Amino acid sequence: MFQSLSTLTSLVQEISRAENAIAAMHQIVIKLTEIFEVPVCSLYLKSASQQRLVLAATEGLAPDSVGRVSLALNEGLVGKIGRTLHPLNLADAPTHDKFVYIPETHEAPYHQFMGVPLIHLRELIGVLVIQGTVQEKFSREAEAFMVTIASQLAGTLQSIQRSGDWLPQGPTAFEHNRHAGVRAAPGIACGHLEVLHLNLSLQDITEERSTDAEAELARFDTAVERLEEELTLGASRLGDNLPSDVSNLFAVYLMMLQSPELRDAVVRHIRLGSTAPWALRESSRELAAHFDNAEDPYIRARGEDIRNIGNRLLRHMLSKKPLGNGNERRDLLLAGDLISIADLSVYHPEQIKGIICTGGSALSHTGIVANALGIPAVMGVTGLDLKNHDGQLAIIDGYRGECITTPSDAMINEYRRLQSADEQFIDQLASLRDLPAETLDGVRVQLLTNTGLLADVTPGRKNGAEGVGLYRSEIPFMLHESFPTEDEQYEVYRQVLDAYAPLPVSMRTLDIGGDKQLPYFEIREENPFLGWRGIRFTLDNTSLLVTQLRAMLRANAEIGNLRLLIPMVSRVDELQTFMHIVEDTLEELASEDCPVARPPIGMMVEVPSALLLLPRMLPLVDFVSIGSNDLTQYLLAVDRNNPKVAALFDNLNPAMLVALEQIVSHCEASGTPLSLCGEMAADPAAVLLLVGLGLRTLSLSAHSIPKIKWLIRSIESSSARNLLQRALQFNNEAEIRELLGAELRRLGLKNLTGPEPG
Incomplete structure (x- = not known):
């Protein structure tokens, strides 16, 4: 009956050639009636309300029932499949206690029934059904192939389902997509x-x-x-x-x-x-x-x-x-x-x-x-x-x-x-530009910005950034036809330092290698996330590191606001070697009569080994910056750019909160200044907990600064600590986010995520 891979490939190719969503779904049901040699194939998609399964396409049932027939989850055989997320293979469907006869579909003569759920990234997309006139179950081979087809089509159908383009148009149509x-x-x-x-x-x-x-x-x-x-x-x-x-x-x-x-x-x-x-x-x-x-x-x-x-x-x-x-x-x-x-x-x-x-x-x-x-x-x-x-x-x-x-x-x-209300809210935030991010009970939080281009400077200063918490130095290297010279780097770094002077600028040394390719220095690896990158790469290419350090130190000579930041530290000896190279570079520049001084040197905590070795590393550095994006990714073993698992990436996972608690504790014990950068610093719900954890320096995107400042000025640090203790009792991030969302609403801060439609 089936040619398996070739049949499936042919089906996918036909769908890809379809002109629109309606045509694609029509191709699916027609092709499946041919493959399974049945008179009926129907596709149900979950509606935007996520409460009903709507007949989106059919071959064999009444065409005018498309878009008009829908079933609640657990209503009828289709609804049962949607609720249980389990296939159903029946010899005589009308005798099943969940069977619901829908006159509009004209399905009376059909007994043989098989339906499978369409699931993508743990989410129900819809249900795929085939029906026949005989009174016998479909074969195990047919059921296995139907499940295979459903798993392959679910991703394609998810984009159609979310678009809403499959919904009926006209008087009974849904209002919007x-x-x-x-x-x-x-x-x-x-x-x-x-x-x-x-x-x-x-x-x-x-x-x-x-x-x-x-x-x-x-x-x-x-x-x-x-x-x-x-x-x-x-x-x-x-x-x-x-x-x-x-x-x-x-x-x-x-x-x-x-x-x-x-x-x-x-x-x-x-x-x-x-x-x-x-x-x-x-x-x-x-x-x-x-x-x-x-x-x-x-x-x-x-x-x-x-x-x-x-x-x-x-x-x-x-x-x-x-x-x-x-x-x-x-x-x-x-x-x-x-x-x-x-x-x-x-x-x-x-x-x-x-x-x-x-x-x-x-x-x-x-x-x-x-x-x-x-x-x-x-x-x-x-x-x-x-x-x-x-x-x-x-x-x-x-x-x-x-x-x-x-x-x-x-x-x-x-x-x-809402647009008018939002504009008024933004005007209100603008008045906070020169005010400190200080809680109602007097706790001061420093708000820095992340940058990598001079083009980001004005939005940062305009929104009240108190310096740069993360400057990505890779850009000049990636836009160049060869490794940029010391003088070329010097000009770029000097402009960045001068633009923010006298405010501090933390410049991350070259974070290249692994998955960050240079056009003139290609690196191929099986697993770039665990490969030759960050400090590993620069220590193995010492001349590049020395050139960059010389350019940064020279740029800072007359300005004095540079802070060096070391990326992807995972070993104590990496820090020791880096410090020796800095000292040697300072001595060499001094011998050339260049008036340089040793800037504060910090490390990024982005990998679990740095977290575990932190007490041994802290005596070697002047400050610490938590890279929340990478630390979450490595702790949870989740590639946030992989759509199959991206939904599992959440900075508020309990494991991340425990890790942050440990980092704060180590830094407080040693008196080491600590900051956090990444998307977590711009998430209002997360900031409630970061303040409760004791973090007093955050680095975030420029446009997020006004709202986070408003949040901090609207809460008490003691309340944030109490909220943290409650959050630490939960076992998953969904429960934590529900708690924090309720708190934001209680405080009247729901505008932080944009005004809500009435």
């Missing part, structure tokens, strides 16, 4: 979708050959000239609305556009016989790949910038005339796979109310600009077919990282009310 994404810039916006560059991106280009290399080079050069003009115009158009260093992102794009790496790669492909579009596609892919494998999301986002530039170049290359000035509407929500700052520059800033990307991340340059302009933005939106919504009204909720399509008039009005 919610599409989940990643929070990039906070806020709420309502407006009309302006979908950019549909069906025109590098990934759509197919390989073509050319015999006229000079003509293809001319096509590329013309596109570069057009984009240079566009970026220059965009810088002047948006410049008055952006901080000076954020407007410098246009200069960064120009620098990347004019980089020899990009041009040389394109020229090489063209000389080998490629057309200019294919050469651009391959060159962009090669350059972006150096960033794509990085664990650090900030570094990974640089690959998006390269693809943004490549896509914009492609559009200029394929357009017979310069690209136009865009829509004249004043309430645009720009939407696309990836949106670059070059795309933003086509519009006047007052036109852009929000940004939606089906790709990308919160740390792209687009996200940085959106934050600086105060424009809500959501990246990585799943299950949204943009071409079906171009020009339609939509809503962006930057707090929850979602967008809403086909909203009702009542919903639009409600979100506009």
